[in-house]
Structure formats: structure tokens, C-alpha cells
Amino acid sequence: MMRGLVGLILGMGMIFASSPAWAQRYDPNYPVCMEIYGSDGSVVDCFFTSMAQCKEGATGMAGICFNNPYYVAPPAEAAPAEQTAPAASATPARSPRR
Template sequence: MRHSFGLIVTVGALLAAAPSHAQTFDPRYPVCMHVYSGASGGGGEWYDCSFTSLPQCHATAAGRAASCDLNPYYPVNAPPPRWHHKRSG
């Protein structure tokens, strides 16, 4: 009986815990758009990190409550990927 109560309390605590959020910044893209939806848009704000340049992000953000920022998790000094050619043999 004591173990059943402990199990129920543990499961209840796990179900009541707040859900975790996914990673906010996608490290594959150098520019992120920070979108503010405010009270009339349902509340909250989010980042859309799917832009390859600031002008591209600014064009998408035009007319919206949004700003464009450099992605702090984009690996600026990372070496470019090396392309391997397959040898036909």
C-alpha cells in the first residue's frame, strides 16, 4: 500500500510538471526573426530562425511586430563543410 501511494504521487508530480520547450534558436541559420504577438495575437512571442541574411529577414518582418537579430548560436568560426567526391572504381 505504501509503494502504491508513492507511485501515484510520483506519477502525479511528473504529469503536473510544466512542459519543456524546444530549442529556441536553430544553429543552422545565421539570422532569426523575433516575433511579438502581444495580447491581441494570443500572447507570447517566438523566434523564427530560418533566414540566411538580414535583408531576407527584414523583408519577411515588414509590417509585423517583429525584429531581426543575428543568431547567437550560429557557428560563425566553424570551418565550411568538406565535400568528398566518390571515386568510381
Template sequence: MIDVLLLLEVLVVKLMVAVLALALTVMSASVKAQMYDPRYPVCMHVYGLQTGERMDCDFTTIAQCQASASARGATCDINPYFVRTPNVVRAPRPWRR
């Protein structure tokens, strides 16, 4: 009976290690796939055989991106990972004499 419990414990530990290794692999792959810069709202998707396919997220407006993309095989897209910073409104200062 003790041998069966020991075998079961070893199998559970091996399964936990395998699940942890799989989770770490999946998480590291998604980090590498992040191509968008969250600081800019517009990205240019550049297509090319020599330079490869890439995302350039350095634009604040669609017009700015389109002007840069007009001479090459590229499209402008809205950045799905853009993080808008909230506008801080200050309370008016009290009038002093």
C-alpha cells in the first residue's frame, strides 16, 4: 500500500512540474509576440520580403502614419494596446488679496 501511495505522489509531482513548465513556455511566447508600443495610438504595419514584416508604433495620428506609409507597402492601424493617460484637471486656486 505504501508503494502505491509513493508512486501516486511521484506522478502528481511530475504532473505539476509539467504543467508549470508548459505555463512558463506559453507566457514567455506571448511576451515575445508583443509588437505594439502602448505609448502611441497609431501603428504602421510594414510588409516586405527583404526587411520582414513588422509593426512601427511611433505615430500619434492616422494622417501622420499615412504620410509615412505612402511610399512603401504599409497600412496604418489603430493600436489595440494603446494606454490613454487620463487628463488631470486641477481645481481652481482660491483668489488671494
């Protein structure tokens, strides 16, 4: 009885471990997504750069625009370094002649 239970638990663990992972539905490169509703379910498309662009694309469709919860904003560009005048070149000291 105990072996059967252990075998069942290990078997279920292997089944769940080998299940294919679902693909991420949200592209983290774009801040706005649209969920389009159809007769066979809904589809999420994340390729909009603004809410206005998404709403234009949704015209005439049963869908909704929303902020992408997985959006990763690009890092801010560093401010350019302040330019300074080059330092005066030092002339090598000459040793006194003997």
C-alpha cells in the first residue's frame, strides 16, 4: 500500500514537471496591450507604444486596451559628460648641467 502511494506521488510529480510551459502572453518591450474578444476566446497582443495607438487599432473590434503589466522601460540615457578645457601640458624639468 505504501509503495503504491509513493509511486503515485512520484508519478504525478513527473507528469507535472514534464508539462510544457505556457508562453508569456505579454511582450515586455511594449507598454500597451490589447485584448481582442472573439467567438473562440480572447487574444492578447502587446505591440502598441501608446494608449491612443491601441485605441485606434481597436476601432470596430470587440476589445480593450490596457497597460502591459510586464513592460520593462528602457534605462534612462546618461547625461553627457561636461566638457572641460584640457590641462596645460607640463614641460619636463631639466636637470642642471655640471
